[in-house]
Amino acid sequence: MTVAFAQSQxxxxxxxxxxxxxxxxxxxxxxxPVMLYSIGKDSSVLLHLLRKAFYPARPPMPLLHVDTTWKxxxxxxxxxxxxxxxxxxxxxxxNQEGVHQGISPLTHGATVHTDVxxxxxxxxxxxxxxxxxxxxxxRRDEEKSxxxxxxxSFRNAQHRWDPRNQRPxxxxxxxxxxxxxxxxxxxxxxxxxxMDVWLYIQREGIDVVPLYFAKPRPVVERDGALxxxxxxxxxxxxxxxxxxxxxxxxxxxCYPLTGAVESSADTLAKVIEEMAxxxxxxxxxxxxxxxxxxxxxxxxxEGYF
Amino acid sequence: xxxxxxxxxxxxxxxCGSVDDGKSSLLGRLLYDAGMLPDDQLAALARDSRRQHxxxxxxxxxxxxTDGLDAERQQGITIDVAYRYFHTARRSFIVADCPGHEQYTxxxxxxxxxxxxxxxxxxxxxxxxxxxRRHTYICALLGIRQVVLAxxxxxxxxxxxxxxxxxxxxxxxxxxGLGIGEVQCLPVVALSGDNVGSRSPRMPWYTGASLxxxxxxxxxxxxxxxxxRMPVQWVNRPEQTFRGYAGTVCGGRVACGDEIVVQxxxxxxxxxxxxxxxxxxxxxxxxxxxxLCLDREIDVSRGDVIADARRPAPVAxxxxxxxLWVGDAALxxxxxxxxxxxxxxxxxxxxxxxxxxxxxxxxxxxxxQLALNEVGYCTLGLDDEVAFEAYADNRTLGGFIxxxxxxxxxxxxxxxxxxxGRSANVHWQHVDIDKGVRAASKGQxxxxxxxxxxxxxxxxxxxNLVERRLHALGCHTYLLDGDNIRHGIxxxxxxxxxxxxxxxxxxxxxxHLMVDAGLIVLVSAISPYRSERQSAxxxxxxxxxxxxxxxxxxxxxxxxxxxxxxxKARAGTIRNFTxxxxxxERPVAPDIHLLSTGQHAEQLAxxxxxxxxxxxxxHAHG
Numbered sequence: 001m002t003v004a005f006a007q008s009q010x011x012x013x014x015x016x017x018x019x020x021x022x023x024x025x026x027x028x029x030x031x032x033p034v035m036l037y038s039i040g041k042d043s044s045v046l047l048h049l050l051r052k053a054f055y056p057a058r059p060p061m062p063l064l065h066v067d068t069t070w071k072x073x074x075x076x077x078x079x080x081x082x083x084x085x086x087x088x089x090x091x092x093x094x095n096q097e098g099v100h101q102g103i104s105p106l107t108h109g110a111t112v113h114t115d116v117x118x119x120x121x122x123x124x125x126x127x128x129x130x131x132x133x134x135x136x137x138x139r140r141d142e143e144k145s146x147x148x149x150x151x152x153s154f155r156n157a158q159h160r161w162d163p164r165n166q167r168p169x170x171x172x173x174x175x176x177x178x179x180x181x182x183x184x185x186x187x188x189x190x191x192x193x194x195m196d197v198w199l200y201i202q203r204e205g206i207d208v209v210p211l212y213f214a215k216p217r218p219v220v221e222r223d224g225a226l227x228x229x230x231x232x233x234x235x236x237x238x239x240x241x242x243x244x245x246x247x248x249x250x251x252x253x254c255y256p257l258t259g260a261v262e263s264s265a266d267t268l269a270k271v272i273e274e275m276a277x278x279x280x281x282x283x284x285x286x287x288x289x290x291x292x293x294x295x296x297x298x299x300x301x302e303g304y305f
Numbered sequence: 306x307x308x309x310x311x312x313x314x315x316x317x318x319x320x321c322g323s324v325d326d327g328k329s330s331l332l333g334r335l336l337y338d339a340g341m342l343p344d345d346q347l348a349a350l351a352r353d354s355r356r357q358h359x360x361x362x363x364x365x366x367x368x369x370x371t372d373g374l375d376a377e378r379q380q381g382i383t384i385d386v387a388y389r390y391f392h393t394a395r396r397s398f399i400v401a402d403c404p405g406h407e408q409y410t411x412x413x414x415x416x417x418x419x420x421x422x423x424x425x426x427x428x429x430x431x432x433x434x435x436x437x438r439r440h441t442y443i444c445a446l447l448g449i450r451q452v453v454l455a456x457x458x459x460x461x462x463x464x465x466x467x468x469x470x471x472x473x474x475x476x477x478x479x480x481x482g483l484g485i486g487e488v489q490c491l492p493v494v495a496l497s498g499d500n501v502g503s504r505s506p507r508m509p510w511y512t513g514a515s516l517x518x519x520x521x522x523x524x525x526x527x528x529x530x531x532x533x534r535m536p537v538q539w540v541n542r543p544e545q546t547f548r549g550y551a552g553t554v555c556g557g558r559v560a561c562g563d564e565i566v567v568q569x570x571x572x573x574x575x576x577x578x579x580x581x582x583x584x585x586x587x588x589x590x591x592x593x594x595x596x597l598c599l600d601r602e603i604d605v606s607r608g609d610v611i612a613d614a615r616r617p618a619p620v621a622x623x624x625x626x627x628x629l630w631v632g633d634a635a636l637x638x639x640x641x642x643x644x645x646x647x648x649x650x651x652x653x654x655x656x657x658x659x660x661x662x663x664x665x666x667x668x669x670x671x672x673x674q675l676a677l678n679e680v681g682y683c684t685l686g687l688d689d690e691v692a693f694e695a696y697a698d699n700r701t702l703g704g705f706i707x708x709x710x711x712x713x714x715x716x717x718x719x720x721x722x723x724x725x726g727r728s729a730n731v732h733w734q735h736v737d738i739d740k741g742v743r744a745a746s747k748g749q750x751x752x753x754x755x756x757x758x759x760x761x762x763x764x765x766x767x768x769n770l771v772e773r774r775l776h777a778l779g780c781h782t783y784l785l786d787g788d789n790i791r792h793g794i795x796x797x798x799x800x801x802x803x804x805x806x807x808x809x810x811x812x813x814x815x816x817h818l819m820v821d822a823g824l825i826v827l828v829s830a831i832s833p834y835r836s837e838r839q840s841a842x843x844x845x846x847x848x849x850x851x852x853x854x855x856x857x858x859x860x861x862x863x864x865x866x867x868x869x870x871x872x873k874a875r876a877g878t879i880r881n882f883t884x885x886x887x888x889x890e891r892p893v894a895p896d897i898h899l900l901s902t903g904q905h906a907e908q909l910a911x912x913x914x915x916x917x918x919x920x921x922x923x924h925a926h927g
Contacts, residue, residue: 010314011397013593020594021553024538028607028648053551053594055582057543140388144370147387150415164384168411168631170418170718171704172553173645177713191399193390278343 012200016049019188021172022151023053023135026186027060029176030133036122037063037082037090039075040252042137042189044208045197047082049188050135062089064125064134068117069094070105070254072230078209091129095121105256106235113254123159132178135186141193151190157181194250198272212271214248214263225259250275316520319401319416321444322426323436327457331426331495331516332389332402333367338502338517341391346370367495384409386416395521405436410443410664410678411631414718417447418704421525424453424516425476429462429492432472435665438479442664445483446627446680446720448700452480453519454490459499459508464492466510483667489519531591533557533565533613534694534702536647537605541596549580549596550605552648555701556694557613558590559597564614567605568692573614574599608649610692610702618692618702621724624685627696628655630675632709632716637674637806641840642716644687646705652688652843653707659683673803675717684725696720711836743823747781751820752917753845756829757838757892758855759884760870761862763901763909767855768829770910775917780825785816787830800881806837813841820849825917833883835890848920853913854895859884861902 026033035050037043050059065079083090098116105113126134140147150169155161157179167175178184189197201208219226220240227234229242234256236242247260248271265274322328333350336342342350347365354366387402401416417423423444427437444452454476462468473490480488491500492511499505501516514522534556541549559565563576578598579586589595597611605611612618630636636655644653661672661681675681696703707717744751754771756764765786772784787808791798795811798804809832819826832838842850862884863871874882881887892898897916899909 014315017553017592017594021538024551024594025648028539052582054539054541055596056547056549056580057541141390144387147389148385166385166412167715168415168718169715170415170706171700172419173647173701173704173706175645175706175708175713175715177643177708179713191388191390195392 012196012203015192015196016052016200018172018191019049020053022174022186022188023050025174025176026133026135027054029174030184032129032131033061033133033135034064034129034131035061035135036137037065037079038137039065039071039079039209040137041197041201041208041212042139044206045192045200046135046137046189047088048204048206051087059088062091064091064093064129064131066118066121066125067092067094068113068121068254069099070113070117070256072209072211072228072252072255074211075209075252091125093121093125093128095124104233105254106233110257113257126159126183132183133186134183135188137189138187139189139192139194139197149187149190151187152176153185153187154178155183155185159183195275198268198275202268202272209252211249211252214246214266216244216246217260218242219245219247219260226262227258228255228260230255315397315399316422316523316525317399317401317420318422318424318520319403319420319444319449320424320426321403321413321440322405322457323428323431323434324405326405326426326428327495328405328426329368329370329402330366331424331455331457331493331501332400333370334495334498334501335517336370336389336391337367338498339391339393342370385412393517393521398520405440407436407439407678410439411629413440414443414447414629414631417444417449418700418718420449422451422453422520422523423449424455426455426457427472427476429456429458429468429472433475433479437476438667439664441480441485442483442662442667442680443629445485446629448696448720450485451487451523451525452485452489453516454488455493455516456490457493457495459492460494460497464508466508489513491516491519531556531699532616532618533559533563534618534699535559535597535611536649536701537607537609537611538648539607540605547598548602549598550611551594551596552611553594554589554591555647556591556699558588559613560588565599565611566614566617567603568610568612568618569620569690570604570609572603574601574603576600608647610647612692618694619724620690620692622687622690623656623725624693625659625722625725626683626685627720627722628675628681628683628707628717629719630677630679630681630717632714633677635674635676635802636681636717637803639803639807639810640836641710641843643708643710644705645708646691646693647702649691651691654686656684656686673801685719693721693724695722710839740821740823747823749780749823749825750920751823751849752825752920753816753820753850754825754827754853754913754917755832755838755841755850756827756853756855757832759857759859759862759889760831760882761865761867762855762857763906764829764855766906767899767901767910767913768827770906771913772827774910774914775825781823782825782827783819784827784829785812787812787828790815800887802887805833809834809837809841813844816841817844820845831883831889833887833889835892838892851896851916852892853897853899854892855899855901857901
């Protein structure tokens with residue numbers, strides 16, 4: 001069956017204009033802004049908007065990719081192609097301390113791995129480069145505590161978010177004043193939904209990582225999730241076996257922590273159609289979100305994006 | 306989860322209501338009825354509901370969907386705005402679920418500032434409460450013109466039509482009194498979904514639309530066509546040949562070739578190109594983020610407003626406005642704050658609070674301060690002229706925020722009403738004899754020496770010695786002593802925080818006039834607040850102001866107690882005494898720091914004189 005889509009163009013136009021406005025306020029209001037680049041579909045949309053906001057000038061801020069060393073290989077290849085395009089600087093940061101300690105999602109679990117290789121790594125990079133505004137692709141419809149977050153989200157000198165005491169935020173008149181050492185996280189896609197993102201990718205012809213489209217891939221069934229075996233570091237547990245299944249990903253992260261979904265949607269149109277009929281939410285495949293209910297809030301307080 | 310299929314556009318609305326009126330439940334139910342809750346969220350909701358209400362419970366507690374913060378779940382209340390997104394076959398929605406508690410009014414206003422419509426909930430058993438009035442007032446204040454009143458928990462009053470009608474009539478009177486034009490009322494039972502997603506069989510006497518149908522069909526087209534306005538966010542100069550002004554159109558439309566005016570400067574030009582990443586556009590309308598190129602080189606920078614030359618925006622520097630105070634520390638009239646309007650930031654101060662509004666009863670009360678979550682009607686003075694619109698006509702150019710200059714906190718949102726007449730009628734009179742001429746005839750560099758410190762620290766003693774010494778050297782001086790000034794120009798002021806702010810403001814302005822007259826002015830005043838000392842400094846050119854911190858420990862000042870004031874303060878016979886029951890904010894980086902304990906006043910005065918002479922010499926030789 002097919003589903004009719006005619007999401008009003010004005011709706012996407014409105015979201016696009018709002019995001020561009022936010023990008024421009026960041027550039028005007030901060031000394032050293034950066035755009036965090038996670039290689040996923042939201043980052044791809046963000047990069048597209050970054051280019052649009054400052055056209056015909058080149059993007060006047062670098063991208064920062066926090067590399068956990070466990071991303072899908074196809075993601076890294078995609079990132080390197082973006083860097084090769086040459087119009088935007090791509091900085092890559094790895095928490096070397098975590099690498100020396102041999103931190104791995106397979107042995108230390110999702111929580112420790114995410115904290116050391118993502119949250120701590122991000123804080124290291126922000127401090128190292130002295131960025132005072134970090135733009136990210138988080139959306140309010142992703143998760144309950146994100147639904148509560150401001151577009152310009154204040155962080156103290158320890159990068160902490162205080163959800164009980166957020167700055168009020170009126171209209172699109174953003175307060176960009178901070179003291180030295182403090183910073184803000186800015187979310188231009190706050191008001192976009194997963195569906196908006198895909199429809200926009202389709203409308204604008206934005207390139208995304210092929211992992212979003214179905215294809216036979218080697219996967220292992222583990223803890224109720226389909227985990228793709230992306231390189232030789234993946235260790236099979238007793239009774240597990242690798243099977244080729246036609247799968248795709250709704251969300252991308254570290255490969256041992258990101259569950260695939262069985263799907264035959266191998267084109268953008270089919271992905272959108274499948275999503276429209278889906279009865280599960282986007283982050284369902286994220287192992288890190290399976291912690292107790294409010295864990296995202298706690299992670300965010302500690303500086304997670 | 307089918308995507309919407311019409312072009313009615315996005316509806317941004319808020320839900321608000323008193324605590325326990327079932328607001329979060331209503332919203333959860335709305336999402337559920339619109340088919341927007343994925344299976345895994347429903348499963349999690351069932352799990353959370355059992356945890357909250359006991360293992361045997363099979364009720365879905367929809368409130369748990371939106372209360373996403375730990376503290377909210379622990380206390381069972383909504384602290385901050387939760388944004389939810391849903392769509393039906395007819396429309397997309399962004400809903401801000403706003404907290405009901407009074408202490409979170411600022412969060413409710415945050416949600417209301419971007420909304421076109423409000424769904425206000427009342428409990429059928431309780432009717433219109435003080436909180437209902439407060440929420441409705443805040444909605445009206447922030448410019449929401451359409452309200453849907455949902456009378457909830459109808460099942461607990463036996464679905465009695467008379468009860469519903471009485472509440473609806475009372476609410477309509479309230480809303481219309483506040484200038485809310487459109488009110489639609491409907492009876493609902495949020496928990497079971499009656500009249501939420503579909504019409505209720507339990508209330509056949511209600512023949513109107515369900516809540517979802519109402520939201521789908523509401524027309525929120527602005528009621529007035531406005532003139533073209535675009536605040537400039539950023540000047541785009543990638544190379545010598547391109548100069549574009551990036552911004553978001555916040556009213557009307559503009560086409561290539563249109564004549565524009567840059568405000569407040571007033572230079573005219575024409576739009577040569579409307580640039581976007583998707584190619585040049587023939588025109589741009591309200592809400593579009595574009596880049597304008599003009600047909601001539603004129604000076605345009607961030608904060609300027611590009612407007613229709615035939616119908617420019619009014620320009621002023623004094624206003625009447627409503628303020629919602631959202632700072633933890635109270636608003637002090639005459640303190641300088643940053644004001645951000647559109648993309649422009651200027652210094653501003655509240656000149657007077659005409660009255661404050663009791664938000665629950667809408668009574669107008671006298672006020673000398675505004676505390677957290679209070680609303681006042683105020684006059685506002687800016688350091689510079691700005692292009693603006695009345696908030697009722699344009700939220701972007703009529704809505705502003707105030708930012709505290711020391712903490713950087715957002716402390717108020719304000720809605721401009723109109724420019725004050727005097728704003729346009731008071732002009733700077735040009736005079737031929739200026740400060741330079743007057744200073745030259747005296748053969749000196751004008752200067753303001755600002756002595757700050759606790760009572761009894763030795764400010765007046767030292768300032769007096771410094772003046773005698775400078776006078777002996779042939780300088781033209783004047784000493785403004787805080788105590789003496791309180792006998793004259795500041796006779797009407799006491800020692801409350803707001804009076805202290807005004808006291809220092811006036812002393813600084815008088816000192817400024819005297820420096821303009823070419824004098825070396827010595828000010829001796831406790832001046833306890835950093836913010837006001839900073840404002841005083843900003844009146845002067847950099848080399849014309851020196852902050853002298855006369856630093857003595859409180860115990861030492863109290864031991865000296867030259868005027869016996871500390872004794873009285875300790876005894877409680879005088880109030881608001883600095884160091885005892887009123888704060889002193891030490892200077893962070895004074896120009897001259899005098900540690901007065903164990904030093905002779907003469908030595909300390911010499912230090913100051915040496916610095917003054919060094920400055921004059923440096924200037925003369927440099």
